[in-house]
Amino acid sequence: MGVALLTQVSRRYFRHAIPLAVLSLLLLYLCARSFRVVSGCRSWAQSCNPEGPPPVQVRRQSGPLEAPKWKEPPCEGPQGVLGRVMEPFRASLNPEGDLALSQYLAGWRALVRFLTPLGSIFAFATDEASAKVTALEARVHGPEAAHYSSLAAMAAWERRAGLLERPGIAPRDPARSSGSRTLLLLHRALRWSQLCLHRVAAATPGGPEAGVQCGDAYRTALAPHHPWLVRQAARLAFLAFPGRGRWLGLACPGAGETEARAALARAAATLEAVYNRTQGLLAERGLLGLA
Numbered sequence: 001m002g003v004a005l006l007t008q009v010s011r012r013y014f015r016h017a018i019p020l021a022v023l024s025l026l027l028l029y030l031c032a033r034s035f036r037v038v039s040g041c042r043s044w045a046q047s048c049n050p051e052g053p054p055p056v057q058v059r060r061q062s063g064p065l066e067a068p069k070w071k072e073p074p075c076e077g078p079q080g081v082l083g084r085v086m087e088p089f090r091a092s093l094n095p096e097g098d099l100a101l102s103q104y105l106a107g108w109r110a111l112v113r114f115l116t117p118l119g120s121i122f123a124f125a126t127d128e129a130s131a132k133v134t135a136l137e138a139r140v141h142g143p144e145a146a147h148y149s150s151l152a153a154m155a156a157w158e159r160r161a162g163l164l165e166r167p168g169i170a171p172r173d174p175a176r177s178s179g180s181r182t183l184l185l186l187h188r189a190l191r192w193s194q195l196c197l198h199r200v201a202a203a204t205p206g207g208p209e210a211g212v213q214c215g216d217a218y219r220t221a222l223a224p225h226h227p228w229l230v231r232q233a234a235r236l237a238f239l240a241f242p243g244r245g246r247w248l249g250l251a252c253p254g255a256g257e258t259e260a261r262a263a264l265a266r267a268a269a270t271l272e273a274v275y276n277r278t279q280g281l282l283a284e285r286g287l288l289g290l291a
C-alpha cells in the first residue's frame with residue numbers, strides 16, 4: 001500500500017520534473033550560447049566587424065561626425081562583408097559544372113563571420129557549420145587532398161573507397177562522417193541561410209518580422225533534420241531575432257536601406273546559385289539521402 005502510494009507520488013513527481021529539467025537545460029544552453037557569442041564578439045571585435053564602426057545605423061546622418069575622411073568600402077567590394085562571402089562562393093561554381101570545395105569552404109567561413117554577430121540564434125547553426133567546415137577542410141588539405149578538389153571528385157573517390165554511409169543510416173560516430181555527408185549537412189544549412197537572407201532582403205515594411213521569416217525558413221530547410229531538443233532551442237532563439245535594420249547595417253555599414261537590401265538580395269541569389277548547383281550534383285549521385 002505504502003509502496004504503491006510512493007510509486008504513484010514519485011511517478012507524478014517525475015512527470016513534472018522531467019519537462020522542468022528539459023526546460024532548464026534549454027535555458028542554460030541558450031544562455032551559454034548567447035554569452036559565448038557576445039563575449040566572442042567583444043574579444044575579437046576586429047574580425048567580428050572588420051569594416052569599421054559598429055553597424056548601429058543603416059542610414060548615415062550627415063553631420064559633424066563625418067569629419068574623418070576615409071572611404072567606406074562598398075559592401076559588395078572585395079573588402080566588403082558581402083563581397084567576402086560572394087567572391088569565394090561564385091568562384092566555387094567552376095566552369096565544368098562542378099563545385100570547387102576549397103572555394104566553397106572559404107565562402108562558408110566568410111558567411112559564418114557575417115552571421116555570427118547577429119547573435120545566439122545563429123550560434124547553434126554557425127557553431128555546427130564551423131565544425132563541419134573544419135572537418136571538410138581537413139580532408140581538402142589532408143593526405144587524400146587529390147580526391148577532394150571538387151564535389152564530383154570527392155563523391156567518386158568516397159564511393160570507390162567504400163567510405164560512403166548507407167543512405168538513411170546515420171554514422172555511429174558523426175565526427176567520422178564521410179566528406180560527402182559533411183557536405184550534405186552544410187548544404188542544408190546553406191539553404192536556410194539563403195532563404196533567410198532572401199526573405200530579409202525582400203520583406204516589405206510592415207510585413208512579417210525577419211525573425212518570423214527566418215523561423216519559417218528554418219522549419220522548411222533544417223528542422224526536419226534536427227533532433228527535438230535543437231528544434232526547441234531554435235524556436236526559443238527566434239524570439240530574440242535581430243531586426244531588419246541590424247541585418248542591413250551589418251551587411252552594408254553606412255549604406256542606405258534600398259542599397260543595402262539590393263546587396264543582400266544579390267548575396268542571397270549567389271547563395272541560391274551555389275545551392276542549386278550542389279543540389280543537382282548531390283541528386284545525380286544519389287547522395288541527398290545520406291542521413
Ligand SMILES: *[C@@H]1O[C@H](CO)[C@@H](O)[C@H](O)[C@H]1NC(C)=O
Pocket residue numbers: 269270272273276
Ligand atoms: C535555382 O533553382 C530554382 C528551381 O529550379 C530556380 O527557380 C531558380 O531560378 C534557380 N536559381 C538560381 C540563382 O539559379
